[in-house]
Amino acid sequence: MRAIITVVGRDMVGILAKVSALCSEYNVNVIEVSQTILQDMFCMIMLVDVSKSNIEFTQFSAKCESLGKELGLSVNAMHEDIFNSMHRI
Amino acid sequence: MINTHDILETINMIREENLDIRTITMGISLLDCADSDADKACQKIYDKICFKAQDLVKTGENIEKEYGIPIINKRISVTPIAMVSAPSGADPVKYAKMLDKAAKEVGVNFLGGYSALVQKGFAAGDERLIRSIPEALATTERICSSVNIGSTKTGINMDAVRIMGQVVLESAELTKDKGLVGPSKLVVFCNAVEDNPFMAGAFHGAGEPDCVINVGVSGPGVVRAALSKIPDADITEVADTVKKTAFKITRVGQLVATVASERLGVPFGIVDLSLAPTPAIGDSVAHILEEMGLEECGACGTTACLALLNDAVKKGGVMASSHVGGLSGAFIPVSEDAGMIDAARSGTLLIEKLEAMTAVCSVGLDMIAIPGDTPAEVISGIIADEAAIGMVNSKTTAVRVIPAIGKKDGEEIEFGGLFGVSPIMKVSTASPAKFISRGGRIPAPLQSLKN
Numbered sequence: 001m002r003a004i005i006t007v008v009g010r011d012m013v014g015i016l017a018k019v020s021a022l023c024s025e026y027n028v029n030v031i032e033v034s035q036t037i038l039q040d041m042f043c044m045i046m047l048v049d050v051s052k053s054n055i056e057f058t059q060f061s062a063k064c065e066s067l068g069k070e071l072g073l074s075v076n077a078m079h080e081d082i083f084n085s086m087h088r089i
Numbered sequence: 090m091i092n093t094h095d096i097l098e099t100i101n102m103i104r105e106e107n108l109d110i111r112t113i114t115m116g117i118s119l120l121d122c123a124d125s126d127a128d129k130a131c132q133k134i135y136d137k138i139c140f141k142a143q144d145l146v147k148t149g150e151n152i153e154k155e156y157g158i159p160i161i162n163k164r165i166s167v168t169p170i171a172m173v174s175a176p177s178g179a180d181p182v183k184y185a186k187m188l189d190k191a192a193k194e195v196g197v198n199f200l201g202g203y204s205a206l207v208q209k210g211f212a213a214g215d216e217r218l219i220r221s222i223p224e225a226l227a228t229t230e231r232i233c234s235s236v237n238i239g240s241t242k243t244g245i246n247m248d249a250v251r252i253m254g255q256v257v258l259e260s261a262e263l264t265k266d267k268g269l270v271g272p273s274k275l276v277v278f279c280n281a282v283e284d285n286p287f288m289a290g291a292f293h294g295a296g297e298p299d300c301v302i303n304v305g306v307s308g309p310g311v312v313r314a315a316l317s318k319i320p321d322a323d324i325t326e327v328a329d330t331v332k333k334t335a336f337k338i339t340r341v342g343q344l345v346a347t348v349a350s351e352r353l354g355v356p357f358g359i360v361d362l363s364l365a366p367t368p369a370i371g372d373s374v375a376h377i378l379e380e381m382g383l384e385e386c387g388a389c390g391t392t393a394c395l396a397l398l399n400d401a402v403k404k405g406g407v408m409a410s411s412h413v414g415g416l417s418g419a420f421i422p423v424s425e426d427a428g429m430i431d432a433a434r435s436g437t438l439l440i441e442k443l444e445a446m447t448a449v450c451s452v453g454l455d456m457i458a459i460p461g462d463t464p465a466e467v468i469s470g471i472i473a474d475e476a477a478i479g480m481v482n483s484k485t486t487a488v489r490v491i492p493a494i495g496k497k498d499g500e501e502i503e504f505g506g507l508f509g510v511s512p513i514m515k516v517s518t519a520s521p522a523k524f525i526s527r528g529g530r531i532p533a534p535l536q537s538l539k540n
Contacts, residue, residue, distance in 0.1 A: 004091075006100055036093055045096055058154040076100060078157035085344040086337045087095040 002031070002080040003050050003057065005064060009073030011042035019046065019075065022067055027054045042073075047080070103158060107310035107372045108338060110345050111365050112162040113149050114286035116293035116301040116358060117141050119168040119202075127179030131187040134173070138165065138191040138200075141300050141355075146196040148352050152345055160345065165192065166291035166303075167202035175214030185225035185232050192231040199274075201291035203234040206281070209243040209530070219249070222256050226271040227263035233274045233289035237281035239476040241483045245279065245531040250476065253277045254469030254525065258492050261461070265494040273456065273508055277472050277488045279479035284359050285415045290452075290487060301358035302350045303415060306342030307365040308334075309374045312398075316380040327381060328401045335362065335405030343410040361415025362406030363451060364398070366426035368509035374398075374419050375428025375438075386428050387438030395419060396449035416485060418451025424491075424504060424511035425456055433512045434501075440514045448478050453486035458502050458511035461494040463518075468492065470521035473531075481534050 007019060016033070023030055023046075032047040050057050061077040068075030102108040122137055124130035142165055149163040167173075167188065174181045185203055192200040203225055205215040222234050236253060239245035260271030276290035283294020286303035293301075315334040319326060342360040350357035366374045375386035378394040399418045407413050421443065423429045432438035440457060447453040453475045459468075472488045479486030491511065493502045498515040 004096060006096060008097070008100070034093060038093070038097065043093060043097060045093055058151060061154060061157070074104070076157055079155045081344060082156045082158060082341065083091045083096055083099055085340045086099050087091055 001051055001057065003048050003077050004080050004083060005046040005048055005075065005077045007044040007068070007073055007075050008041055009071070011037070012071070015042070015044060015071070015073070018067065018071065019044070022063060023048060026060055026063070027052050028060065102308070102311045102337075106308070106314045107369060108308040108341070109159040109161050110304060110342060111307040111363070112164050112286050112305040113145070113160055113345065113349050114164045114166055114291055114303045114305065115142050115145050115355065116166045116284065116297055116303060118293055118297060118299045119173045120295065123173045123176045125176050127174070127177035127183055130173065130177055131184060134184065135187050135191045138167070138188070139194050142195040142197065144353060148349060152348055156345070158341055158345065162198055164197050164286070164288060164291065165195070165200045166286070166293045167200065168293050168295065169202060169204040169206055171205035171212070171215045171218040172295065174218060175212065178214075181214070181218045181221045182225045182228065185229050189229035189232050197231070199231050199233050199288045201233040201235065201288050202293060203232050204236060204292040206237045207246050207249045208237050208240045209246060211249070216252070219252055219256060222275060223259040223263045223271060226260050226274050227267070233291065235276040235278055235281065235290045235292055237278045238472065239279035239480050239531070241280060241480050242533055244533040245473065245476045245480055247473070247525070247530060248528045250469050250473050251466070251525050251528060253472055254465040254467070257468050257490065258465045261492040261494050268504055269491050269493065269502065272491045273489065273504060275489065278485065279476035279487070280483070280485045282415060282485055286361050287363065287365065287416060289489065297358070298356055300355045302346060302353060302355050303358040303361065304342050304346035304349070305361040305363055305365065305415065306338050307363060308338040309364045309366050309377055310371040311338060312364065313371070313373070313377045313380050316377065324397065328397055331398060331401035332405035335402040336409045339406035339409035357412070359412045359414030360406070360410040362402055362410070362413055362417040363415070364402055364419045366420060366422065368425055368427055368430070370427055373426045373428035374421055375426050375432055379428060385435065385437040386432040387442050391442060392445050392449055395421070395446050399450045416451040420452055420455065421446055421450055422456035422489075424458065424509040426509070430510055430512065433514060440516060444474065444478070447475060447486055448482060451485065453479070454488045454490060456489055456491065456508065456511065458491045458493045458513045459516045460498050460513055461492050461496050463492050463516055464520070464522070466520060466522040466525040467516060467518070469525040471516070473525070477531070480531070
């Protein structure tokens, strides 16, 4: 299964490193990364493969959320299909 | 990969604009649980519900976490209990208590289907069940009740209308110390639908499969936010924007319904494309109408705005889902909508205007507090009027009014939680007693010569 991790908030040093470290810790493979600045906010979007992850996806998603809280950013991991179904026919 | 803008739009809809799945409702047929022995029937009902719905809440919670979309309610609807309890001839309240126990066991917050369908007349068990509704709602926690008293094909059963006025009032009296929960869980329908996932009017129709998953989506906040980005657009563009937004909302509902149905091993029934408000800020249908250009909901022009909204929601949603059903449209429950509450407080939104609005949107007079001294026949009159609108326009209409025992118009009652706050609305006190006491049936309306 593939998921999308979104990181939105104030830009700072090491965001990509920290989120990637979290992925690597749980054996989540990063497939694609894109970064932009949207309305003064830093936005990073990562497409990841969680099929070989060593924890349940719901737990991984909780870990992302707590990392977000730690960094003062909004970090969410959601199943890719929610975006696919909403934006593709 | 999907583009950044689309991803952020979805995240924003969920986090900022209150997009959610309002309910996953499992419909369970209890027709095979009927028995001439009430104890046996109740046991079969309990066992069947506990077996079928054992994983419902957990599956819903898992989908919620994985997909990052809040699923507010997990609920159950069952075959109208009047049908199931008829063979035993026992007190239907016994069934209500067993259903309540099953609902608690599987962890759903509401179970709908303490219902009777009497649009043309009372079958065995129907009247007994209807008379027992006040006690059933007062002695259980999670049971919701509905009664269908009319339809376009059959006309309106005025005997049932008369009784329902008394039942609504009695439900309020029996629960006056419990925040009037009785009448807030009781809906009187005309043209009730058999696959509605929304409470309090959900029941599992006799023509439905043994077990089915129906999903109700919501998102008034998303529609309002989309309209706020086009403040000067003409109405064509407004309608188009509502359609596109409804499409996106419904796609999420379709996804959740498909996943839930797969994981539970239960067929997918329908997605109900409704805009269901909550008292939370930014989750109001009235605010959408105001965004279209009304100073306040209830102003002249409200019915037109609502008609546009209701139609555009359906048009957008229909293509997004493989099966659409339920009530599908905009809900206007007064106490559950921050904008409606304000409009009712300021006196802009009156019960007569709400009645007109029900002619063009889904459902009807919903969660409206009326003075506690309103006589039963006036409540019956309200029900008859609403049913007539539904019957003539071939649409579902419903009445869920709350007689605020001990209070008068101008005061307020607070229900708490999703039920919200309601200013008590003034109702005409001229008596329809003679009309209501006549009984009989209003004949089914002509389906041609439509003027």
